[in-house]
Amino acid sequence: MKKIEIMETVALSSPHLFGLLVTRSEDGRRNVMGVSWFSFASLKPAKMVFCLGSKGYTGEVIGKTGVATLCLPTEQIEKKAMACCKSSGRDTDKIASLGLETILPEGFDVPAIVGSRIAWALKLDQTMQAGDHTVFLADITAAAQLSDEPSLYAFGGYSELKSVE
Numbered sequence: 446m447k448k449i450e451i452m453e454t455v456a457l458s459s460p461h462l463f464g465l466l467v468t469r470s471e472d473g474r475r476n477v478m479g480v481s482w483f484s485f486a487s488l489k490p491a492k493m494v495f496c497l498g499s500k501g502y503t504g505e506v507i508g509k510t511g512v513a514t515l516c517l518p519t520e521q522i523e524k525k526a527m528a529c530c531k532s533s534g535r536d537t538d539k540i541a542s543l544g545l546e547t548i549l550p551e552g553f554d555v556p557a558i559v560g561s562r563i564a565w566a567l568k569l570d571q572t573m574q575a576g577d578h579t580v581f582l583a584d585i586t587a588a589a590q591l592s593d594e595p596s597l598y599a600f601g602g603y604s605e606l607k608s609v610e
């Protein structure tokens with residue numbers, strides 16, 4: 446046993462969940478970012494918790510619109526999913542530049558990304574400041590299965606996306 450730095454546990458605790466968080470701003474511009482810091486928070490009622498960098502574009506949009514869609518991408522869109530983590534929707538139209546296709550499942554306000562296994566429609570309940578991130582608690586208002594393919598996880602401290610099945 447040895448004492449280690451907290452930062453080292455980021456890679457050592459891999460693989461991490463990985464999702465694509467889709468938003469639509471008040472002027473209708475859609476965006477998608479990669480997230481690993483999310484989890485079910487309650488099943489009755491169904492709630493999801495996710496943590497976003499406090500200065501980030503996606504958190505700013507959700508703060509204004511109160512809705513988002515969280516998808517679990519498959520290998521079909523692995524490279525595009527990682528690319529969604531490398532630029533900001535503040536100055537890039539990632540959906541257009543990456544050629545991502547979207548679909549609006551029944552009961553969703555914000556579209557899901559084609560090539561995902563499942564998607565959840567989220568409605569913001571409350572937020573809490575947590576250091577350099579903001580914790581978002583959201584109601585899951587609908588869910589949809591888009592594919593039977595296994596979804597991706599983040600390996601190596603968020604450096605690589607792979608499926609585990």
Ligand SMILES: Cc1cc2nc3c(=O)[nH]c(=O)nc-3n(C[C@H](O)[C@H](O)[C@H](O)COP(=O)(O)O)c2cc1C
Pocket residue numbers: 463476477478479480481482483496497498501502503504529530531532533534535599603604
């Ligand atoms: C595997 C992986 C997981 C990530 N998870 C999160 C996360 O949970 N929360 C977060 O704020 N940023 C996370 N990021 C960073 C964002 O995806 C990145 O900052 C993105 O460019 C933000 O997009 P936006 O500016 O369009 O909102 C992650 C990056 C990678 C590579």
